Amino acid sequence: MTDTMSPREDTHELLRFATAGSVDDGKSTLIGRLLFDSKALFDDQWDAVEAVSAGRGDEYTDLALLTDGLRSEREQGITIDVAYRYFSTPERKFIIADTPGHIQYTRNMVTGASTADLALILVDARKGLVEQSRRHAFLCSLLRVPHMVLCVNKMDLVDYDEAVFKKIENEFKAFATKLEVPDLTVIPISALKGDNVVNRSENMPWFQGTSLLHHLEKVHIASDRNLVDVRFPVQHVIRPHSSDNHDYRGYAGQIASGVMKPGDEITVLPSGFTSRIASIETADGPLEEAFPPLSVTVRLEDELDVSRGDMLCRPGNQPRVSQDIEAMVCWMDEARPLRVRGKYAVKHTTSDVRAIVKDVQYQLDVNTLHRDETVNELGLNEIGRVTLRTTKPLLCDDYRRNRATGGFIIIDEADNRTVGAGIIV
Numbered sequence: 193m194t195d196t197m198s199p200r201e202d203t204h205e206l207l208r209f210a211t212a213g214s215v216d217d218g219k220s221t222l223i224g225r226l227l228f229d230s231k232a233l234f235d236d237q238w239d240a241v242e243a244v245s246a247g248r249g250d251e252y253t254d255l256a257l258l259t260d261g262l263r264s265e266r267e268q269g270i271t272i273d274v275a276y277r278y279f280s281t282p283e284r285k286f287i288i289a290d291t292p293g294h295i296q297y298t299r300n301m302v303t304g305a306s307t308a309d310l311a312l313i314l315v316d317a318r319k320g321l322v323e324q325s326r327r328h329a330f331l332c333s334l335l336r337v338p339h340m341v342l343c344v345n346k347m348d349l350v351d352y353d354e355a356v357f358k359k360i361e362n363e364f365k366a367f368a369t370k371l372e373v374p375d376l377t378v379i380p381i382s383a384l385k386g387d388n389v390v391n392r393s394e395n396m397p398w399f400q401g402t403s404l405l406h407h408l409e410k411v412h413i414a415s416d417r418n419l420v421d422v423r424f425p426v427q428h429v430i431r432p433h434s435s436d437n438h439d440y441r442g443y444a445g446q447i448a449s450g451v452m453k454p455g456d457e458i459t460v461l462p463s464g465f466t467s468r469i470a471s472i473e474t475a476d477g478p479l480e481e482a483f484p485p486l487s488v489t490v491r492l493e494d495e496l497d498v499s500r501g502d503m504l505c506r507p508g509n510q511p512r513v514s515q516d517i518e519a520m521v522c523w524m525d526e527a528r529p530l531r532v533r534g535k536y537a538v539k540h541t542t543s544d545v546r547a548i549v550k551d552v553q554y555q556l557d558v559n560t561l562h563r564d565e566t567v568n569e570l571g572l573n574e575i576g577r578v579t580l581r582t583t584k585p586l587l588c589d590d591y592r593r594n595r596a597t598g599g600f601i602i603i604d605e606a607d608n609r610t611v612g613a614g615i616i617v
């Protein structure tokens with residue numbers, strides 16, 4: 193069975209999740225606890241953390257030290273915003289996009305959540321929902337993260353009181369119904385003491401659900417991927433470079449959605465040329481069938497003029513080809529607001545274009561979901577509906593249908609910084 197396991201099964205073993213929450217809600221401690229209790233830690237890492245904690249006279253070993261060490265290195269760097277951490281259990285492999293909770297870091301949260309299967313939002317049981325929890329939940333729904341878990345942390349500090357948990361749970365659920373959250377689970381935990389993180393808590397017998405890790409292991413993600421619309425943005429054209437394989441030409445990239453097979457008829461956009469798939473190749477050999485998020489090289493039966501940024505799709509099922517883009521944009525630039533007539537670079541799938549802001553239709557208040565139509569700019573962390581005109585057509589779908597071809601980032605060309613994230617509506 194293992195010999196013939198298809199890549200489809202293989203990729204579905206992997207769960208990507210992003211953490212969110214405000215400062216000091218306990219994200220680092222929670223990740224440390226997950227790694228520790230699931231025995232994903234190396235002994236020497238544990239010894240080092242215990243020694244530091246004992247040296248400080250902590251009552252409990254400070255699991256946050258496990259992640260904070262890495263984080264301080266990261267915050268000095270300017271390019272790496274999100275730390276990715278890997279661990280596995282016999283059930284599944286996990287990639288955690290760990291993002292610091294400070295308000296300035298909405299950008300990181302967006303980066304981490306845009307590829308996540310699941311978002312884990314933490315709140316401190318003593319504080320309940322804060323503006324930041326609502327903002328993060330809103331962004332996760334905007335980014336269409338298919339699964340959301342709200343962890344009510346620090347339950348040990350409220351005597352594991354069911355009433356405290358219920359109040360937060362009800363308040364969050366009321367807010368979530370205004371958003372589109374397809375799947376929400378709420379779990380009371382203590383990251384510090386380990387309640388309901390990996391092991392079920394004996395301190396909260398009133399809670400009928402499973403532990404966080406159990407949920408992460410079991411949550412069904414196979415059906416979240418779009419296997420219907422073939423979208424293969426070409427990242428790189430592999431041209432012949434020696435005389436003996438002069439007819440070799442392959443198109444390398446990552447499958448954004450859909451299933452591709454040799455023999456399938458293909459249209460190349462924007463040119464509109466058609467051909468058939470001759471073969472699909474990977475470093476491990478040719479494939480009979482390929483689906484997202486595999487990176488592959490596709491060869492076609494005909495020699496066509498294809499370049500980076502072009503897209504392979506099926507003749508009867510094509511993305512929109514448009515220079516006028518309607519999008520919800522989350523603005524992340526501390527220095528300058530997004531303005532009407534502002535010019536930016538836009539990165540969408542594998543293509544880079546330039547764009548001008550035609551209109552800011554409204555700004556959205558993430559707490560009340562009220563639309564303010566009087567504005568004509570978006571400041572730091574503000575979210576609004578924007579109309580853009582690009583210099584070249586984008587090959588795009590609604591984000592709702594396709595996260596890969598429906599999302600883009602906005603770059604300030606002056607200093608090459610990511611200043612916004614957009615989803616096409």
Ligand SMILES: Nc1nc2c(ncn2[C@@H]2O[C@H](COP(=O)(O)OP(=O)(O)OP(=O)(O)O)[C@@H](O)[C@H]2O)c(=O)[nH]1
Pocket residue numbers: 213214215216217218219220221222254256292293294345346347348349381382383384385
């Ligand atoms: N009593 C109690 N304290 C906790 C719990 N989880 C975290 N803490 C404490 O809360 C403080 C903040 O925890 P961190 O894990 O550093 O918080 P964080 O969310 O990673 O913070 P940032 O990295 O600044 O975003 C630390 O002193 C932790 O020991 C918990 O379940 N119970």
